[in-house]
Amino acid sequence: MNKITIPALILAAAVSSTMLAQKQMPPEGAPPKAFTVPANESYTLPNGLKVTLVPYGIIPKVTVSMAIKAGSINQVPNHGGVSDITAELLKEGTEKLTPEQLADEAARMGSTLDINAADDQTSAGLDVLSEFGPDAVRLLSDVLQHPRLPESELPRLKNDMLRQIALSSSRPQTIALVRFRKILYGDHPYSVVLPTDAEVKAITLNDVKAYLASNFNPQRSHLYVAGKFDTGAVKKAIAESFSKWSQSGSAWKADIPTPNSQRILDVTDRPGAPQSTLIIGLPVPPPNSPDAIPFLVTNALLGGSFNSRITANIREQKGYTYSPRSSISARYHDAYWAESADVTTQFTGPSIKEIFGEIDRLKDAPPTDPELKGIQNYLSGLFIIQNSSRDALISQLQYVDFQGLGEDYLKTYVAKVNAVTPADVQKMTADYLKSPEMTIVVVGDKSKITDQLAPWSAQ
Structure with a gap:
């Protein structure tokens, strides 16, 4: 029995290894589907x-x-x-x-x-x-x-x-x-x-x-x-x-701000804190800008998704933080980009260095086609899911109407996301994510992080 079983196990292991090797690359996904706005x-x-x-x-x-x-x-x-x-x-x-x-x-x-x-x-x-x-x-x-x-x-x-x-x-x-x-x-x-x-x-x-x-x-x-x-x-x-709702009251007036783009290192002392909370960012194209969707793709690739570069760097590779994320705010014709993270106190300075390092890396070289396509598929699928309920659909319609984006915005969103090229991503990074103009806010134990922050306090 042993003479039969042992060779059989070896053969099975070899077949299994071959099969695993063949499964290393998942099959290519289907082309992203466009979102069809229901008749309304x-x-x-x-x-x-x-x-x-x-x-x-x-x-x-x-x-x-x-x-x-x-x-x-x-x-x-x-x-x-x-x-x-x-x-x-x-x-x-x-x-x-x-x-x-x-x-x-x-x-x-x-x-x-x-x-x-x-x-x-x-x-x-x-x-x-x-x-x-x-x-x-x-x-x-x-x-x-x-x-x-x-x-x-x-x-x-x-x-x-x-x-x-x-x-x-x-x-x-x-x-x-x-x-x-x-x-x-x-x-x-x-x-x-x-x-x-x-x-x-x-x-x-x-x-x-x-x-x-x-x-x-x-x-x-x-x-x-x-x-x-x-x-x-x-x-x-x-x-x-x-129909009888009174028309009294003031008409709506837009109050669009002019946000500041400036390098300020702002530190709030939190003695004994085991972590430092970081927000690094600056104003970026508003929702009604032609660059809004290309920049949205750039954000997802850089820090706005779980598979993003900053997340892979300071979370997966270095373990400085558990949940870093970049996001784009969206108020009326106004937006800012911000990378946020709660990082281990001893890695406060190194975390900031790596965040700026990833921004610079994307400025110096465009992403590869497979990396960009993965982000585009993610955003396309997420968009479809976000429109799959009554509340979600109304939220999207409200957003489009409030920002004045036009009735074609939802219909063409997926196509525009997938039309973004690696060169576009590199350009968005260079045009808008200007490190010398970014505000850096830190909340942490000053006694342990002041020296770490020295490279940015003088800029």
Whole structure:
């Protein structure tokens, strides 16, 4: 038995080794598929409210979402936190519905009311069973036009916000972001990451009412409906519910900043910290720029994906950090690129050196075709996945409409990503990622990192 078994095992091992060798190279993937925007209808009510209806999918659900051009950028100076408090207070019932009744009504449709304020916009929506599409439109209309705004809830909401601010302010990532945004944007509203405690404590119900009266109106709003729904019934509900929305309030005005491109080394001491939090970046082409998509591909290759060069360098090869990542912000016609990482304290300086080293390497030589194609396939597939749900599709449409990118943006996105060449990537790096103009923010133990940072403090 042994004389038969041992040769057989040797033969099996040899065959197995041959098969493994043959499987080293995975099969080439299929060509990326273009994203097809579902057929949709857009129109405008006489009061200026824009409406987009997107029949989509086979699941019997529909998302009703309102995007309003009002956010923290529209707050009165020294009134930080009002936009967020307003969003929370809108959930506290309507003139006809108590907070409990409002929550019950949303639950009856299979949903919860979601309202969020961001820098530029406030979104309010429900994701309901298809049969309740018209009811969701009517409920959202009631919330936006006839909010209860109970003053009794204001202390609780302000205390919640103060706790959130205290928690966020203790995190080195937030501390670094606060410093980074302040350096880039100066006195522009985009520089503010968190309101101050004093601002939140001073918020009154009159502040909320004034903010609503000034910024919430149909001319600054766009209603999106996506999913399976009765088009006729939904259009009727929209007309009945929103046609009388008052046009009072101010018109929307763009407030585009001029961010600073400057080499500043900004260090915040965090004694005893086992890690240093880094943010390195500068302003880059905004979403409406012709270079936005080529630069997006460049970012994904350099630091914006798990297989990116910076990640491979300081995470996989050197083990300086666990989760480095570069990203591109996207506010109205404004953007910045930033590489962020929490690195082991003793490797703070070496991490910065390697980040700049990878940028310089991409300036000196373009990526190979296989490396670029892998990134393009990743971005193409990710884009399709990001548009595979009702909420995601609405988010994409909102982004395109808000930035004024045109109806072909989503249709041509995959093709444009895959049209980027290695030479384009090299050019984007050279044109926009200028190391001498990058701001470097570090939050860490100064006693252990000051010497490491010396090479950049003198530049």
